[in-house]
Amino acid sequence: MTATDLPSRPRAAKAPAAPTTARPHRRWVGRSVVNAVLLVIAAGYVVPLLWVLLAAFNGTAGLGVDWPAPWTLDNFRAVLDEDTTYRPMWNGLVLCGSATIITMVCSVLAAYPLSRYRSRFKRPFLLTVLFSTGLPITAIMVPVYGLFVQLNLIDTTSGTILFMATTALPIAIWLAKNFMDAVPIELEEAAWTDGASPMKALRHVVLPLMWPGLAVVALYTFIGLWGNFFVPFILLLSNDQLPASVSIYTFFSQYGQVVYGELAAYSLLYSLPAVLLYLLLSRRLGGAFTFGGAVKG
Amino acid sequence: MAAAGTLLRGxxxxxxxxxxxxxxAGPILYCIYSAFTDMALTGSSSTEFVGFDNFVRAFTSPAFGQSVVYTVIFTVVSAIIGQNVLGMLLALLMRSGAKVVRALVSAIVIGAWVLPEVVAGYLWVAFLGPDGSLNGWLIGLGLPTQNWLFTTPILAVSLANIWRGTAFSMLVYSAALSEVPKEIEEAAVVDGAGPWRKLVSVTLPMLRRTIATNLMLITLQTLSVFGLIWTMTKGGPSDRSMTLPIYAYQQAFQFSDLGYGTALALVLLLIGGVFSVVYLRALRLEENP
Structure with a gap:
């Protein structure tokens, strides 16, 4: 293991140059190629996005990608009011935020025994969880509607939060279990020897180490729920409880004619919370990769 | 005592x-029950038990067979090939890209992912439609234009799904790559491995389990994609992008044939089950070599 003697290089400098014969110019060429390829992929991604970006500022937007004529903030002004934007956004945040918290707590708790203990129930349980990740929710919405009417949960935010949390649970459990598997059990055994209970070990040893993985799970859960149209559409009835994902449909159906500029402006606003959340998490993630040290220690 | 300990652990x-x-589980059981009935949305008073009629009807219907084919094409092209390969490529490239480029690319790719399905669908309609940007460029290049949503609807929705879903694979692979010990890759470089060799012989084998898990998850997600296809093509034209979820939705909610619709949803579950078993077998082989 001669590798351990090497000074650890910064993350960005993973160029294909042998450490013994430093060839800086070759490393530089390699990195330029990587950056160029990344930028080409990004360009391919941006093209369809151009429509939403340009149409949002276009006073006369249609479905084509046109340079805004005239440039205007009128589209934003038109949608930025209580009924169109503020309340649906707040409703969405409450729905998806609460559901994400419930999902994360439940899935981390469930992942712990699934990752750490052996049991003959474990495999069937995981199989079931896996199958339910592929469940077409559209198919079960009719019986769910019936259930919610029976339980008097229809048109309640709390009931919808519980159901949304449940739809996200299977994938969250599966991902959390896999990320937890990557945390070496030796560290916990040390904690147990020091007298920590399993739950304490989970909180103080395992969770801090699987933070990047958990961030992915939380992000994925929230964004999946944030874009979910069908569930709140079926389970919530009154207008003042609807989240942004449902109210966006009013642009398509209300007047027959779609106001594309306003739709684009609204889409940008609607995407903002998820984008901000990602940026926040990724900043934190930058400094949280402590796996290497933990394994060695 | 041992039993109590096990319970406590659970x-x-x-x-x-x-x-x-x-x-x-409750709603699914109800779903299974209704798949064997002639239940209708219109609320007719009598719901009769019809045995396997709904399934017989499905397996003898050309529309059903066609929708299974489209579902498999959609899943293989957009998830197993598109999202998986592009996601891995992005995650690998991001490791050695410049910081600014990394931030830019991840913001854009994830931006596409966080857009709601409906909006993503409309973006692609705008892009591929008769007056869309793609045709605009083709005119600029002097090439013939076409309505891509009409001529190749299943490829159009697959492309949109790759565009929208790759961020998931990228995030999963990025997180997994960050856990690959640097020492092992550096050891490979010291031993004279080039970048390609290092990737194929060292990095990818260490990610086997993550790759298998990710493939499974994106396969299952893609099998049940609804909103994107619905917004872009509604399953058309002439059912040429009619995947199973669309077909099931159409039968259950538009034609009010709840029994048949839920039977179709069960078939979809079964297809997901087949993919899952293949994947689980691969993982098990791995655990007991």
Missing amino acids: LPLVPSVVLLVAFL
Whole structure:
């Protein structure tokens, strides 16, 4: 293991140059190629996005990608009011935020025994969880509607939060279990020897180490729920409880004619919370990769 | 005592199990029941038990066979090939890209992912439609234009799904790559491995389990994609992008044939089950070499 003697290089400098014969110019060429390829992929991604970006500022937007004529903030002004934007956004945040918290707590708790203990129930349980990740929710919405009417949960935010949390649970459990598997059990055994209970070990040893993985799970859960149209559409009835994902449909159906500029402006606003959340998490993630040290220690 | 210990160990599972049983298992059982009936949405008073009629009807219907084919094409092209390969490529490239480029690319790719399905669908309609940007460029290049949503609807929705879903694979692979010990890759470089060799012989084998898990998850997600296809083509033209979820939705909610629709949803579950078994077998072989 001669590798351990090497000074650890910064993350960005993973160029294909042998450490013994430093060839800086070759490393530089390699990195330029990587950056160029990344930028080409990004360009391919941006093209369809151009429509939403340009149409949002276009006073006369249609479905084509046109340079805004005239440039205007009128589209934003038109949608930025209580009924169109503020309340649906707040409703969405409450729905998806609460559901994400419930999902994360439940899935981390469930992942712990699934990752750490052996049991003959474990495999069937995981199989079931896996199958339910592929469940077409559209198919079960009719019986769910019936259930919610029976339980008097229809048109309640709390009931919808519980159901949304449940739809996200299977994938969250599966991902959390896999990320937890990557945390070496030796560290916990040390904690147990020091007298920590399993739950304490989970909180103080395992969770801090699987933070990047958990961030992915939380992000994925929230964004999946944030874009979910069908569930709140079926389970919530009154207008003042609807989240942004449902109210966006009013642009398509209300007047027959779609106001594309306003739709684009609204889409940008609607995407903002998820984008901000990602940026926040990724900043934190930058400094949280402590796996290497933990394994060695 | 041992039994009590086992129960205690299982205690953290309880909140999840309660939620899953109440809100997923219950409705699914009801779904299975209704797949064997002639239940209709219109609320007719009598619901009769019809045995396997719904399934017989499905397997003898050309529309059903066609929708299974489109579902498989959509899943293989957009998830197993598109999202998986592009996601891995992005995650690998991001490791050695410049910081600014990394931030820019991840913001854009994830931006595409966080857009709601409906909006993503409309972006692609705008892009591929008769007056869309793609045709605009083709005119600029002097090439013939076409309505891509009409001529190749299943490829159009697959492309849109790759565009929208790759961020998931990228995030999963990025997180997994960050856990690959640097020493092992550096050791390979010291031993004279080029970048390609290092990737194929060292990095990818260490990610086997993550790759298998990710493939499974994106396969299952893609099998049940609804909103994107619905917004872009509604399954058309002439059913040429009619995947199973669309077909099931159409039968259950538009034609009010709840029994048949839920039978179709069960078939979809079964296809997901087949993919899952293949994947689980691969993982098990791995555990006991």
